[in-house]
Amino acid sequence: MSIDSTGFTKGELAKYPFLKETARYLSPLDLQIEDLVSPDMHQILDRAMERVTLAITDLTIRPLSSEQGKYFLKDLQKEILSFPVAIMLVSATGNSFIKKRYALAEAKQATCLLALESKMLILKVALDFSWKIALTSSDDVFDFILYFSDFLQNASHLHDAKWKLVNSTLSEGNVYLNKRNVVRLLQEEIKRRIERRFSNVSIDRYPSEISVLAEKLKTLAAERIEQAETDFPKIVVQEAFPPCINALYDGASKNHHLSHMGRFALTTFLVNIGMSVDSVTELFVSFSDYNERLTRYQVEHIAGERGSGTKYACPQCSILQTHNVCKNRDDLCKYIYHPLRYYQNKSKTALQDQLKNSKNTQ
Amino acid sequence: MSSRDFVYSKFAEFYNNPSSFIPAPTSFEHREFAYLMFKERFMVRHKRFESIQVFQSVLTRNVPSDVYHSCAYYEQPDLEMDKKGWIGSDLVFDIDADHIPTKCGKIHDEWLCQKCEFNGKGITPEQCPLCGGDRFSVKTWLCDLCLESTRVETAKLIDMLTKDFGFATNEMHVFFSGHRGYHVHVEDEAVRSLDALSRKEIVDYVTGLGLSVLNKTSKEKFGKGRKRVATAKKFKLHNYGWNRRLKIGMTKLLSTATVEDLKNLELRNNNLFKNKTVILRRAIEEGRWDSIPGVSVATWLKLAEQVKNLESANIDTVVTTDIHRLIRMNGTLHGKTGLLKMEFPAHQLDDFDPLTQAIAFKKGTTKVFVSNTPEFRLGGATWGPYKNVNVVLPTAAAVMLILKGRAEVAN
The missing domain is CATH 1.20.930 (Transcription Elongation Factor S-II; Chain A)
Structure with a gap:
């Protein structure tokens, strides 16, 4: 038919x-x-x-x-x-x-x-x-x-x-x-x-x-x-990084070799939570023997300051899982499908905790 | 003559020889081409050629160590990346011994810590046992067991592509990669336009990632204010997709495995072995999963998990999801071995022998000083093992040992 x-x-x-x-x-x-x-x-x-x-x-x-x-x-x-x-x-x-x-x-x-x-x-x-x-x-x-x-x-x-x-x-x-x-x-x-x-x-x-x-x-x-506006905090709250990003950050700081997808995830994450190209480049260079000029070039590319001008998005959880970058999943991960959502969620509570603590100590 | 010059001259001979046949990829004018310069060691990229004849004359002039073309089709392949105009891309799979556990345990590979120069054999450790460094230079090798392991993975992939994805064997192009594995290209119209996210789903299918039938709890409810509710899970499988694969895999495993085999897979429930005829009939055939004495949901889940590991195909996930990927060109030489990337019919996977059929340099012999190499098979004969000796070897073997960093031309 x-x-x-x-x-x-x-x-x-x-x-x-x-x-x-x-x-x-x-x-x-x-x-x-x-x-x-x-x-x-x-x-x-x-x-x-x-x-x-x-x-x-x-x-x-x-x-x-x-x-x-x-x-x-x-x-x-x-x-x-x-x-x-x-x-x-x-x-x-x-x-x-x-x-x-x-x-x-x-x-x-x-x-x-x-x-x-x-x-x-x-x-x-x-x-x-x-x-x-x-x-x-x-x-x-x-x-x-x-x-x-x-x-x-x-x-x-x-x-x-x-x-x-x-x-x-x-x-x-x-x-x-x-x-x-x-x-x-x-x-x-x-x-x-x-x-x-x-x-x-x-x-x-x-x-x-x-x-x-x-x-x-x-x-x-x-x-x-x-x-509906839910912006990221103005400062970088490292305690609110999702476990996958923490593992990558840790790896980079110890000069461990990161996979291409791992480096990409870390860079896009940092750029997207509002870290400047300068800070991200400094971070990579301070961690290791990365070539500063090359690192800056790549970070600028990802941040959309070069090439087509599009800022690269941070990959969602399922992509990180496919390429084995998803590590140490915790309870919050179960309810979330994007590393940036994790950060958004956790940074709110982290900042509130900080505020509480500082009030208590005063 | 230096060893590098010797290999270069052989590569030049190959690309200058009119009988070296390099097949043109489909939609030739929409592909990006790239090659790695033999001596200068830089990559020439973003090239477009009118015809395979023109491209071959470029290869003859430049003699590259490795030649690639894009899996993608572009409006203008010679422009920079974001101006090329992506039309579509073949669906490509790469199975490489580098990424998978092999039966040989890679005992023939040698690694050297770049920091403290500590060295060892076998799988490269994540961190140097001596200084904790994690950068190594590695000398790989390819043996029959490496190739056999990748062949098994390729066979599983081809089975999924035919039975589950419905591709006919003539719609799949299967290649020996020229080194330690295989490539499978699907050029079907229906897959060309798939985006990276859809390709990721295909990768997850092939590797069995995210199978919810393996979840230990049944569907979890979540959301604001609602807590996770774990209800008792029932185990059952239907007759499609991965569920069908698990059933077939369970049947295969239970009908052939010994108690020891099951124990090695962490399957210690004796009822699995004792009741296997009942399991095969009642559970797998009739779907009465809860009717096997002594086999609980937890045991089914363990069994299914192991079967998933056995039945999934180990592919390089990044290659398939990258819609701009460059892939080695069919009929060209591999810069790590001097062997050819070579297509063969999918149904001949069991019979194709890369170590005799993908040889490019078939004539002549050369005297080389071999520092260290295990016994190896090439071109129908077996050679070695050698340690610090001068030997006269066929050209193909000499080229491979030099490219693998195991030999130098003897003066």
């Missing part, structure tokens, strides 16, 4: 406006940026604004509600159109937090709806993303088989151990999955597609009305970010 990804109903496009078919549906309308501010478009613009606002505040976009399962055609059209308009609004903010947050909210919303759909519709959506996927025979305990590379592209970003390939039901290139798991993997795929769409928007100038709305959204986002 051949199944293609075309032939979604309007109701389905309203629920899943990120599908390729939405573009085919919209192209005859030839929507231009200037049209957005025309009076007969204001309802669409309002709904687009609502999508983004809700995404920022509640991480949802609240789908169109139906009366006894029926939609009015007019509402469906508005709903579908509001999606590309929302994409433009988000692009107009140029704000990476809003972009990420909006993509996540849309993806989460879509997966909530997909979970209620038939296997056939889920299959059609997956095929829209060119997944190599098929339904299993009806007597199988699993619902779908998915080619391992499509599984990995999405599952490798999920932290629960059940998503690791080593724990999967891999056989002859395919992973056997139930409906719920496929829907969860689709969430990752949807999120990525929406994030990619922001980089495809190329508009030099937005109408002033749009810019005003974009400013509003940015203010809203700034409030959210402030609430």
Whole structure:
């Protein structure tokens, strides 16, 4: 049986406006940026604004509600159109937090709806993303088989151990999955597609009305970010280093040979907790017979002061485990998947303890 | 003639010989090429060539000691790293005796502490037993046992790539690395675009890292305010992926192992041996894991852990996860041995003998002064052991001993 990804109903496009078919549906309308501010478009613009606002505040976009399962055609059209308009609004903010947050909210919303759909519709959506996927025979305990590379592209970003390939039901290139798991993997795929769409928007100038709305959204986002802000302490708190970094630090200070991954993890960690290139270089040179010029060059590279200008991220725990750099795991490690999160967590308590101690001694 | 000049002249002869066949990697124009200059000892990188013929003429002119190409495909392979435009990368595995315990215990390797010059044989210690230093210069060697150990690991890898990942044997390129191991390249379209994180998952699969069926407690609940809850764990295995591998491995182990073998694996529960026919039938075939008298969840977990160690393949984790990796080019010489990196069909892994089939220098003999070498096999004959003697050896053997730092050309 051949199944293609075309032939979604309007109701389905309203629920899943990120599908390729939405573009085919919209192209005859030839929507231009200037049209957005025309009076007969204001309802669409309002709904687009609502999508983004809700995404920022509640991480949802609240789908169109139906009366006894029926939609009015007019509402469906508005709903579908509001999606590309929302994409433009988000692009107009140029704000990476809003972009990420909006993509996540849309993806989460879509997966909530997909979970209620038939296997056939889920299959059609997956095929829209060119997944190599098929339904299993009806007597199988699993619902779908998915080619391992499509599984990995999405599952490798999920932290629960059940998503690791080593724990999967891999056989002859395919992973056997139930409906719920496929829907969860689709969430990752949807999120990525929406994030990619922001980089495809190329508009030099937005109408002033749009810019005003974009400013509003940015203010809203700034409030959210402030609430969630959890910065690293201004000083380096060595007692809060995770055990893996401590082992590397210790090794470097005793002039032991560190593996490439070990050196990379230590340097990226120190740079990311706010140590300056000078201090990190000094540290390495003082420890050992490292060549200062070469060390400085490498540290500057990692800190993004050379080459492409991107600051390298510190590898997450699972990467350090793969390359045997993860050492002496402690209780806190069990709840954490990134060395920097460990530091963030522990430095808070370490600083509080210090404060307490200094008060006690006064 | 110095020993270095002698080897250089042999490498030059090889690259100048029109019958030395160097196969072009696929998507040639999208690969980065690199080579290590024989005499100057620096790496020429970020090169792109129009054709294999042009590249071969460069090799003829420059005579490098080692030749590499990128596993990756780039828009512009000759630009600097972040401007190349990464398109994709082959999925590459490296199995090297350097990284794995071998049956020979590396007794033929010699190490020398760079700090206090204390030296010894075998596996290089982490720290010098005399001064505590941890930098060593190492003279490695390759023996049949080293190669056999890497062959076994390669066989396990190929089994996973075919049965679990579904690659046909003709989709996998298997090579002798030219030194102490094997390379496996998968060039399938479906794996080219995988990012480093996805490749890490493949590495963890191959090495069996993170298998949650081996956890001693069942699923732990955690989060703010909630304490870890350890509930009694049940042991069971399904018929896919690593679960299937564990079942097959358990069957293999229990049907062949003696009591002693099991003890050596720290499996001291006698019921495992006594009840093995019941275990094979009731537990492994029928899935009634809790029906074996005297075999508790803890024993199953121990058994499964040991089977995982036996069945996983020992690969160099860094090579597979690096999506910009340079890899030795097929058909070129290895600068540590003078042997060829050489492809052979995956199904011939058991029969391929690197020490006779990957020899580049097939003609002539040379008189060398050998300082110290164990007995070794090369080109269908066995040589040595030698200690401080002049011997006339076939060119391939002389080149290898010189490159291994065990001999000099005798004047």
